[in-house]
Amino acid sequence: MAELKQLEHRQYAHCESGVVTALLKRHGLDLSEPMVFGITGGLTFAYLPFIKMTNMPIISYRMLPGSIIKGAEKNLPITFKTTRYREKGKAQAELTHLIDRGEIVGLQTSVYWLPYFPPEMRFQFNAHNLIVYGREGDEFLVSDPVFEHTVRIKAEDLQNARFARGTLAPKGFMYYPLMVGNSIDMRKVIRKSITRTVRMMLYAPVPFIGVKGIHYMAKKIERLKTHSELKYIRLFLGHIVRMQEEIGTGGGGFRFMYAAFLQEAAAILKSPQLEEASRMMTVAGDTWRQFALACAKACKRKEDIDVVGIAQLAKSCADQEKRVYSHLKSMKSNHAS
Amino acid sequence: MKISEVPQDDIKIMHGERKAVYAVDDQGRYTKTTTRGWEAEEIVLVQVIGDFEEKAQECAKRLRNGETSPIEYFMYKSWLDPLTLAQAMGLSRWQVKRHLKPGVFKKLDNDTLAEYARIFRISIDTLRNFPGEE
16 A cells, blocks of 8 residues: 555645545545546436425436446455544544554534634534544644645534534544555446436436436426415526535536546547547536526516426436437447447 | 636635535546635525525514524524424424423423534523523
């Protein structure tokens, strides 16, 4: 196993892929964030009507929290030590012990309890990932991947953040790599992960996941047409954008990150078709941005919101994504190697 | 999204912070760059915060009339809805709804009040005596 490197704080576009990228770098495996996001199968679309956040359905543009860590273990020669806790005291004692021993760990936290976040962003969102890399007295030193600089947090606040209850409750979730191998057949790993993502986005067995899920959402938006309360329509559309803009993704952020992954994959596999897929995915990201902007503008309107037009934009996103995955699928079947 | 298209709307809610995003340069190569925020995200965030604030103001009136308990007021002030608050408390929704009744609220035990106060990030006295003498 390689010598441990110093943690170098860097800013990433997304918390979980950022934390995993940084932890792997420290263990000598130098992958970009989009590469980590891509090969762990981070991309998805899911409209989950039965899981609520501030009383609205969860709409996710990436896999559920924890899946990048699991995906890394599954697809790379890596083992993570992962722990969830029932007892708060034990969780803090173990964290303190590990940090004082020089370990660097990832934690799942609730943004609501992180004082260094801008106040306007401190909602009950329980799946934010950060790195703890040191301790000074009662304060932990934090490398939060969506921030430009390192920050500090009081032990008490961190405790609250790790044990927030509710949807996606972290239950003290802590993780760090135990073993990181470096003999990786990237070509194989990339191909496998793309196949898996394509299969899920095109053929998910439920109507609210993948391309079908985007259509499902479009239908829900269309149905707002008959809703009597304009205020609810505005809040619903606003909620969709908030789920899309979720901390540190900037517009169709996850689509752009996946496009970056496809481009990097194209270079590794020397595949012009993958390069083309990357460009197509960029178009999908841009369409998502148009959609978000249309929703946001509707939020400001006092009357007649064009929900059909907005739903149409969502369908355009679905269509463009379908093109990307179909293209990826077709090149796979022509590709014997 | 090209680097030149990355929104730099300097939105208030970011307090001068920047976020990282991936965008393509002139040669079509993806690079990590930064954004000072996008108008669209500000609109929807301000909207939802405004909605909670409106509910809090309306609730303050009912509180003065003795129709609800301070828990409801601080719930909105903390941008929580009854379901999220119930989950955060580890209670069921109907239990929380009961605690919104002024009579039930007055008889709440210290531990429960302390837990509410912790979640609202206020002191237990503030919660108990709200709105206090005006």
